[in-house]
Amino acid sequence: xxxxxxxxxxxxxxxxxxxxAERNFPTTELRLYASPRSAGRRVEFAGAEHAxxxxxxxxxxxxxxxxSSAGGSVSKAHAWAWASxxxxxxxxxxxxxMDDRVPxxxxxxxxxxxxxxxxxxxxxxxxxxxxxxxxAPLHRAFGLKRATVATYQAVSGAGAxxxxxxxxxxxxxxxxxxxxxxxxxxxxxxPRKFRxxxxxxxxxxxxxxxxxxxxxxxRKLLLESRKILEAPHLAxxxxxxxxxxxxxxxxxxxxxxxxxxxxxxxxxxxxGAPGVRVVDDRANNTFPMPLAASxxxxxxxxxxxxxxxxxxxxxxxxxxxxxxxxxxxxAVQIAEALLPD
Amino acid sequence: xxxxxxxxxxxxxxxxxxxxAERNFPTTELRLYASPRSAGRRVEFAGAEHAxxxxxxxxxxxxxxxxSSAGGSVSKAHAWAWASxxxxxxxxxxxxxMDDRVPxxxxxxxxxxxxxxxxxxxxxxxxxxxxxxxxAPLHRAFGLKRATVATYQAVSGAGAxxxxxxxxxxxxxxxxxxxxxxxxxxxxxxPRKFRxxxxxxxxxxxxxxxxxxxxxxxRKLLLESRKILEAPHLAxxxxxxxxxxxxxxxxxxxxxxxxxxxxxxxxxxxxGAPGVRVVDDRANNTFPMPLAASxxxxxxxxxxxxxxxxxxxxxxxxxxxxxxxxxxxxAVQIAEALLPD
Numbered sequence: 001x002x003x004x005x006x007x008x009x010x011x012x013x014x015x016x017x018x019x020x021a022e023r024n025f026p027t028t029e030l031r032l033y034a035s036p037r038s039a040g041r042r043v044e045f046a047g048a049e050h051a052x053x054x055x056x057x058x059x060x061x062x063x064x065x066x067x068s069s070a071g072g073s074v075s076k077a078h079a080w081a082w083a084s085x086x087x088x089x090x091x092x093x094x095x096x097x098m099d100d101r102v103p104x105x106x107x108x109x110x111x112x113x114x115x116x117x118x119x120x121x122x123x124x125x126x127x128x129x130x131x132x133x134x135x136a137p138l139h140r141a142f143g144l145k146r147a148t149v150a151t152y153q154a155v156s157g158a159g160a161x162x163x164x165x166x167x168x169x170x171x172x173x174x175x176x177x178x179x180x181x182x183x184x185x186x187x188x189x190x191p192r193k194f195r196x197x198x199x200x201x202x203x204x205x206x207x208x209x210x211x212x213x214x215x216x217x218x219r220k221l222l223l224e225s226r227k228i229l230e231a232p233h234l235a236x237x238x239x240x241x242x243x244x245x246x247x248x249x250x251x252x253x254x255x256x257x258x259x260x261x262x263x264x265x266x267x268x269x270x271x272g273a274p275g276v277r278v279v280d281d282r283a284n285n286t287f288p289m290p291l292a293a294s295x296x297x298x299x300x301x302x303x304x305x306x307x308x309x310x311x312x313x314x315x316x317x318x319x320x321x322x323x324x325x326x327x328x329x330x331a332v333q334i335a336e337a338l339l340p341d
Numbered sequence: 342x343x344x345x346x347x348x349x350x351x352x353x354x355x356x357x358x359x360x361x362a363e364r365n366f367p368t369t370e371l372r373l374y375a376s377p378r379s380a381g382r383r384v385e386f387a388g389a390e391h392a393x394x395x396x397x398x399x400x401x402x403x404x405x406x407x408x409s410s411a412g413g414s415v416s417k418a419h420a421w422a423w424a425s426x427x428x429x430x431x432x433x434x435x436x437x438x439m440d441d442r443v444p445x446x447x448x449x450x451x452x453x454x455x456x457x458x459x460x461x462x463x464x465x466x467x468x469x470x471x472x473x474x475x476x477a478p479l480h481r482a483f484g485l486k487r488a489t490v491a492t493y494q495a496v497s498g499a500g501a502x503x504x505x506x507x508x509x510x511x512x513x514x515x516x517x518x519x520x521x522x523x524x525x526x527x528x529x530x531x532p533r534k535f536r537x538x539x540x541x542x543x544x545x546x547x548x549x550x551x552x553x554x555x556x557x558x559x560r561k562l563l564l565e566s567r568k569i570l571e572a573p574h575l576a577x578x579x580x581x582x583x584x585x586x587x588x589x590x591x592x593x594x595x596x597x598x599x600x601x602x603x604x605x606x607x608x609x610x611x612x613g614a615p616g617v618r619v620v621d622d623r624a625n626n627t628f629p630m631p632l633a634a635s636x637x638x639x640x641x642x643x644x645x646x647x648x649x650x651x652x653x654x655x656x657x658x659x660x661x662x663x664x665x666x667x668x669x670x671x672a673v674q675i676a677e678a679l680l681p682d
Contacts, residue, residue, distance in 0.1 A: 146650045150491030150593035152543055152582065166541075167515065174512050195625075200507075200587050201632040202493055204644060204658065209623040213604065213646025213656075222649060235650035239593035239658060241493065244585050246541050252491035252580035254595075263554065282550040284536075291542040303545060305554025308563060309487045309576035315554075317545065317580060 001026055001339065004063035004087070006078075007070030008032035008052050009041060011160040012092055015328035016067050017045055023332060026339065031062055034070065060085040065335050068092060069327070083119025088338055090121050090331045097122040097224060104227050107333040108275045109136040113228075114337050121334055124228060125220040126326030127151050127240060130249050132228060133299035133325070134318045137273040138266060139229055143258030146235040149221060152243045152250040153205065154290060154322050161193045166244055169199040198244050205240035215240060248290035249326060250319040252303075260312025263304055270301050275325070280304055288319035299325055342367055342680065345404035345428070347419075348411030349373035349393050350382060352501040353433055356669035357408050358386055364673060367680065372403055375411065401426040406676050409433060410668065424460025429679055431462050431672045438463040438565060445568050448674040449616045450477040454569075455678050462675055465569060466561040467667030468492050468581065471590050473569060474640035474666065475659045478614040479607060480570055484599030487576040490562060493584045493591040494546060495631060495663050502534045507585055510540040539585050546581035556581060589631035590667060591660040593644075601653025604645055611642050616666070621645055629660035640666055 003020065007013045013034070020027060030045055032052045039054040055061075055074075059081030066082050068075045069092035076095040083089050096102040103113035104122045106129050114121060124132075127149075135144055155162035169191070196203040207216030214222075217240040226234050255261075271278050279288050280302035288300035299320035307313030320326055344361065348354045354375070361368060371386055373393045380395040396402075396415075400422030407423050409416045410433035417436040424430050437443040444454035445463045447470050455462060465473075468490075476485055496503035510532070537544040548557030555563075558581040567575050612619050620629050621643035629641035640661035648654030661667055 148489055148595045148648075148650060148656075150580070152493070152584070170511060171515050174508065174515070196627070196630060197632055200585060201630055202584060202586060202591060203630045204626065204628040206626060209626060212649065213623065213644065214649060215626075237595060237648045237650035237654075237656055239491070239644060239656060241591075241593065241658075243493065243543060244541060245543060250543060250582075252582065252593075254489045254578060282554065285545065285547060285550060285556075286537070287545040289537060289542055289544045291538055303554065303580060307489075307578045308553065308555060309489060309578035313578075315489075315578055315580060317582075 001065050002029040002063045003027045004031040004033060004061040004066045006033045006055065006066060006068045006074065008043065009034040009038035010069060011156055011163065011323055012069040012327045015323045016069070016331065017043065019324065019328050019332045021046055025332060025335065033061065061087060063087050065090065065338065067331050079120050088117065088119060088121065090123060090334050092123045092327055092331055094125065094220065096120050097124065098227065104224060105334050106132055106136070106228060106330060107337055108133065110228055111337055114334065123327065123331045123334065124224045125217070126157055126322045127153060127217060127249055127251065128221050128224040128228070129326050129330055130299055130318055130320035131221065131251050131253060132225060133275055133320065134270060134301045134316060135253070135255060136229060137269050137276070138255065138257070138261070138314070139231070141269045142261045144229070144231065144234060144255060145258055146256040148254045149236065149238040150252045151238065151240045152245065153240060154245040154247045154249055155198060155242065156247040156322050157249065158193055158206065163246055165191070165193040166198050166246065169197060170244070173199045194242070198242065200244060202241055202243045205242055245290045246294070247321060247323050248293040248319050249322045250288060250290055250317065253316050253318065254307055255314045255316070256310060257312070261314050263306050266314050267304055270304070275299060276301050278302060288317055290319050293319040293321050295324070296321055297324060297329055342406050343370040343404045344368045345372040345374060345402040345407045347374045347396065347407060347409045347415065349384065350375040350379035351410060352497055352504065352664055353410040353668045356664045357410070357672065358384065360665065360669050360673045362387055366673060366676065374402065402428060404428050406431065406679065408672050420461050429458065429460060429462065431464060431675050433464045433668055433672055435466065435561065437461050438465065439568065445565060446675050447473055447477070447569060447671060448678055449474065451569055452678055455675065464668065464672045464675065465565045466558070467498055467663045468494060468558060468590055468592065469562050469565040470667050470671055471640055471659055471661035472562065472592050472594060473566060474616055474661060475611060475642045475657060476594070476596060477570060478610050479596065479598070479655070480572070482610045483602045485570070485572065485575060485596060486599055487597040489595045490577065490579040491593045492579065492581045493586065494581060495586040495588045495590055496539060496583065497588040497663050498590065499534055499547065504587055506532070506534040507539050507587065510538060511585070514540045535583070539583065541585060543582055543584045546583055586631045587635070588662060588664050589634040589660050590663045591629060591631050591658065594657050594659065595648055596655045596657070597651060598653070602655050604647050607655050608645055611645070616640060617642050619643060629658055631660050634660040634662050636665070637662055638665060638670055
């Protein structure tokens with residue numbers, strides 16, 4: 001397959017390159033695209049050097065598969081043009097996720113939807129993917145009715161600049177720290193990428209807040225979950241929060257099902273679920289953590305317990321690598337499903 | 342009033358001293374106690390030096406008010422003995438909270454319960470106090486039935502050593518950091534206070550997990566809320582999580598009430614609630630944050646919105662200083678209620 005990556009210099013683009021290599025994705029040709037600012041930079045892949053190019057004006061990326069992760073506006077403007085030149089576009093942005101022509105796919109959950117594609121396939125939002133890795137198998141077994149979700153989202157979700165900001169701001173705070181609040185005498189460093197300080201702090205997710213009080217990230221969790229699970233009446237309420245963690249998202253979930261679910265039933269389902277690793281060691285107080293999920297393919301699931309506030313309900317906690325399963329790995333898995341047998 | 346502080350060298354003990362000074366608590370005499378290890382250290386209060394003493398064997402602390410924050414085992418062993426010498430003990434530990442003889446008090450919520458005391462009054466757990474600052478006024482107005490809570494808890498809840506561990510471990514990770522996961526080449530520093538790394542990580546709360554899968558902190562949120570609100574059938578399910586934040590706890594809450602609640606009604610109630618500051622600026626994406634709550638008396642409440650997953654339900658987000666309102670300030674407020682008019 002001739003592969004193109006749009007947004008090759010970003011955090012997800014870099015991860016796509018390592019995952020393609022790691023999984024020996026059959027790549028006959030590799031073309032890397034990014035903004036004119038990054039064009040000319042050279043990147044190694046499978047022993048060869050590749051120059052990052054600016055996007056061609058005619059929309060012909062010379063590829064069978066295009067991974068698009070340069071931001072929603074780029075995908076919005078170009079995805080169908082790339083597809084018209086014969087590529088299948090696996091879009092990591094939010095541009096086309098809710099479009100009826102576009103399957104929205106987590107391969108472990110709804111690989112069947114890939115067959116319906118018309119040239120563009122969307123990769124869901126990272127927090128949706130990580131929640132559904134646990135909720136989808138439970139949904140199939142017990143019929144998910146309602147989920148409330150509180151997220152603990154890594155800065156990598158805001159791209160490489162989010163990672164840099166957490167690192168540099170934390171170093172600045174520690175350098176001048178005297179008060180136990182972690183604030184140096186001259187106040188915390190001015191945020192650049194984020195509106196609020198992220199070092200030793202957390203804040204409501206940095207997406208726009210709508211009239212109903214939910215932000216964009218929370219709306220995605222509701223709407224994308226409904227589309228992926230083909231459950232148009234599924235009720236989801238999320239509170240999405242950015243935390244000072246580098247690259248894995250965690251989520252505390254309360255779930256209600258059509259039929260009462262016991263902890264043992266839920267555990268059995270999750271232990272058999274692909275891409276899920278149950279981490280639930282009560283004696284050693286060891287459960288899913290972002291540091292343990294970082295760099296891993298599996299979504300970690302634990303804190304499994306009967307909901308003490310709702311008979312038949314379930315509480316759980318998940319953690320998954322936001323750049324891998326939440327983005328690059330899921331996209332490569334979609335591309336693998338497109339390979340001829 | 343003759344005041345004694347047991348655990349004067351700890352994070353809460355230090356905060357008690359500053360809050361007593363700040364609020365001009367009428368202190369005729371001050372006695373500071375701590376473990377024999379800290380005895381002899383000198384501490385300044387209101388312009389005078391005070392030596393920290395070891396606890397006297399006879400239980401007579403020479404005080405009218407005893408603030409006890411040296412840990413549950415110390416309060417368990419001595420609280421009633423101190424009281425038998427004429428002191429009223431305001432206990433910051435979990436030792437006596439669920440004892441029928443002991444009022445469990447958040448002054449803004451149930452100051453009336455103080456009158457029933459028999460010598461010991463308990464200060465609730467920090468995450469309970471912070472949740473109830475928002476939930477109690479809503480409960481009075483609409484009748485709270487069920488709440489699910491996901492916490493984002495600061496390391497100060499584990500005492501001064503938790504604060505030190507976050508600071509030192511973060512510095513160590515940054516010093517050697519190369520991977521975007523924040524792990525230095527030789528792995529993260531070994532945790533001491535906590536079982537798991539806290540720098541750029543988070544983990545399920547470090548209290549013991551019971552057979553029902555809930556940990557001690559989560560059980561407190563359920564049982565203490567019932568006692569304080571005098572609502573024995575209240576349903577609460579919490580997921581308590583430790584995050585790399587120094588001193589304020591945050592909580593994402595979904596609440597269900599006897600009667601449907603609109604966002605506007607909830608907002609009106611919270612804007613009139615003592616000790617609460619509504620921070621809910623959607624246009625500027627500014628909501629409660631631990632850094633904004635640190636060092637403040639008020640509990641910040643925001644992200645107020647109708648629960649998209651439950652008609653008539655409410656979602657909200659709170660942040661409060663764990664050492665102040667979550668511990669020392671609440672204790673001083675209880676003591677203030679004991680002062681003669």
